[in-house]
Amino acid sequence: MADTAALDALYQEVILDHNRRPRNFHPMASASCSADGKNPNCGDQLTIWVLVEDDRVADVSFQGVGCAISKASASLMTEAVKGKTRAEAVALFETMHRVLTGVETDPAVIKGLGPLRALSGVGKFPMRVKCASLAWHAFRSALDGAGTVSTETGAGPHSR
Ligand code: ZN
Secondary structure (H helix, E strand, C coil): HHHHHHHHHHHHHHHHHHCCCCCCCCCCCCCCCCEEEEEECCEEEEEEEEEEECCCEEEEEEEEECCHHHHHHHHHHHHHCCCCCCHHHHHHHHHHHHCCCCCCCCCHHHHCCCHHHHHHHHHHHHHHHHHHHHCCCCHHHHCCCCCEEEEECCCCCCCC
């Protein structure tokens, strides 16, 4: 389908752009919480810093190394959650988790994600799902004060 191909190309462009010029890509000394995320399958590693003020995500930043998907996802995530209340940010995390894992496929929900739609195609590529969800898990764990997350927590050696 031509439409799907055009959409895929657009999404790819968004991901490449965020990979080349990641937004909010810096450490944050004033952060109220932070968390590290690791995806050993791909070698993605990042740290997320969050500044919470009045129960709102006043600022969020990240730094790390990894593939284009993991970096673009982190960059898109920082833009999406900034300014949201903690509850709104957690709700967005939940929605993104369902979209990234391919559980949520409702076009209306995906359309409502705005630029984050660019990540909606990764559900088709199981190896990429962890790359795309890494920053989101790290963000969530920073909010929860949990520290480090690994995509391999609880997974056995045969999970690939
Ligand atoms: Zn990756």
